[in-house]
Amino acid sequence: MTNDLFLRACKREDVERTPVWMMRQAGRYLPEYRAIREKTDFLTLCKTPELAAEVSIQPVDIVGVDACIIFSDILVVPEAMGMELIVEEGKGGPRFPAPLRSRADIDRLTMPDPNRELRFVMDALRLTRKQLNGRVPLIGFSGSPWTLATYMVEGRGSRNFRYIKELIYTNPKDAHALLDKLARAVASYLSAQIEAGAQAVQIFDTWGGILPQEEFREFSLRYIQQVLQLLKKNNAPVIVFCKDCGHSLEAIADTGTDVVGLDWTTDIGKAREMVGSYVALQGNLDPTLLYAPPEKIRAGVKRILEKFGKGSGHIFNLGHGILPDIPVEHAKALIQAVKEESGKYHKG
Numbered sequence: 001m002t003n004d005l006f007l008r009a010c011k012r013e014d015v016e017r018t019p020v021w022m023m024r025q026a027g028r029y030l031p032e033y034r035a036i037r038e039k040t041d042f043l044t045l046c047k048t049p050e051l052a053a054e055v056s057i058q059p060v061d062i063v064g065v066d067a068c069i070i071f072s073d074i075l076v077v078p079e080a081m082g083m084e085l086i087v088e089e090g091k092g093g094p095r096f097p098a099p100l101r102s103r104a105d106i107d108r109l110t111m112p113d114p115n116r117e118l119r120f121v122m123d124a125l126r127l128t129r130k131q132l133n134g135r136v137p138l139i140g141f142s143g144s145p146w147t148l149a150t151y152m153v154e155g156r157g158s159r160n161f162r163y164i165k166e167l168i169y170t171n172p173k174d175a176h177a178l179l180d181k182l183a184r185a186v187a188s189y190l191s192a193q194i195e196a197g198a199q200a201v202q203i204f205d206t207w208g209g210i211l212p213q214e215e216f217r218e219f220s221l222r223y224i225q226q227v228l229q230l231l232k233k234n235n236a237p238v239i240v241f242c243k244d245c246g247h248s249l250e251a252i253a254d255t256g257t258d259v260v261g262l263d264w265t266t267d268i269g270k271a272r273e274m275v276g277s278y279v280a281l282q283g284n285l286d287p288t289l290l291y292a293p294p295e296k297i298r299a300g301v302k303r304i305l306e307k308f309g310k311g312s313g314h315i316f317n318l319g320h321g322i323l324p325d326i327p328v329e330h331a332k333a334l335i336q337a338v339k340e341e342s343g344k345y346h347k348g
Contacts, residue, residue: 001134006067010200010237010259012280012313018305018342019066020335021139023241024321025059026071030328032058042087046072052124053131060136062328064335067137067200070128070193072121074143074204077182077189078152080112092156099155099163103171106178111185114192121189122196129197140198142190144205144242145182145227146220149175161210168219175219183223187230194236202239202261203227209244209263216242221251228256239282243320246271253279264319269307280313285334287318290326294333301337310345 001007005019027033033055037045045051056071075094079085087094100106115122121140129138143151151157153164168175190201208220224240231238241261242252253260253275262271262283271281289300301316308314316338322331 001137003066003136006315007137007199007237009312009315010239010280014312014347016343016346018308018314018316018338018345020316020338021065021067021069022059022063022318022322022331022334023069025063025065025069025331026055027322028324029322029326029331030058030062032062041089042073043085046076047120049120049123049127052120053128056124056128056138057131060132063331064339065136067139068128068132069139069141069202070121070125070198072124072141074141074148075151076118076121077112077142077185078109078148080114080117081109081181081185083109083152094151095156096152097155100153100178101163103174103177106174106181109178109181111181111188114189118189118192122192125193125196125198137199138197139200139202139239140190140193140196141202141204142186142193144203144208144220144240145179145186145223146211147205147207148182148186149178150207150210152178161207165210168215179219179223180226183226184230187227190227191230191232194232194234198236200237200239201231202241203257205240205242205245208242213247216245216248217251221248221255224252224257225255237280239315241282249274259315261317262319266319267307268304268314269309272308272313276313280315281308282315282317284317284319287320287323287326290318290322290330290334292330294330294337297330297333298337298341301334302341305338305342305345308345312346316342 005015008015009019052071059065060068083096150164237258239259240257243263246266259280259282264286
């Protein structure tokens with residue numbers, strides 16, 4: 001492989017400089033992505049391997065990132081389990097018109113065969129891996145069981161998460177039944193992604209932070225751990241990213257993950273002191289800093305590199321996904337700054 005910095009950093013091996021990629025790097029901030037989206041709707045793009053591969057690779061060619069993440073959506077898993085998924089342009093994001101509101105709804109969910117119901121993801125991975133031709137590693141991903149459950153029970157994104165919280169507090173047994181089913185589906189999905197060519201996988205727990213600490217461990221972390229226990233890793237590193245969960249860094253690191261993703265509210269230096277001896281850390285620039293001019297972006301990069309300090313085990317990333325109206329030049333400035341500033345923190 002021409003550039004394996006990302007994989008080496010995930011395993012806390014020595015690197016010449018800190019590798020860098022961005023969550024949501026294949027997407028709307030790139031004019032080349034928007035040009036493809038003008039001709040096709042979102043779900044068709046996800047389900048057409050040739051197009052998914054093309055947009056996955058765009059940031060590698062255009063922005064110069066050190067890893068490629070497959071273009072897909074976390075909600076294809078609930079859809080594969082039998083839920084109708086609707087994505088309407090400019091109408092408040094994806095939604096499930098018939099959300100889960102009873103034990104019977106949960107029991108009706110099927111366990112998908114990822115090589116059948118989600119074959120388009122596997123085909124996209126195989127094709128992307130082939131087209132990357134060893135330039136950079138390829139990352140697969142899934143939503144965490146808890147994050148998937150929130151969408152499936154709420155029916156869409158939510159402000160107060162009324163229905164999912166009502167479920168865990170009123171019928172915890174039903175919530176556990178749903179989360180167990182999802183953990184098995186996610187483990188099987190990620191194992192299939194690794195088999196299809198993903199060289200690392202990331203679990204996104206976008207909504208872990210809506211839970212109090214005890215409930216976070218009971219309803220989110222427990223099932224991330226179950227996924228990791230069932231996962232056929234085949235030596236592929238796993239990244240766990242829980243947004244707004246700085247209160248549980250040690251517990252997240254103890255799930256068996258190789259890398260803990262940090263949002264921008266956590267001090268990476270303190271995180272390294274706590275868990276850096278046994279997991280790598282990914283993150284964690286505030287995504288909105290990319291609205292600022294390049295010199296400010298560079299200063300933000302330097303601050304995070306400094307806080308992490310010398311040595312391996314750091315993958316530079318944003319503390320959440322890149323925002324759709326960020327200028328491409330600013331994204332390039334971030335990648336460039338990491339490449340130029342991080343060498344002095346490594347041997348050689």
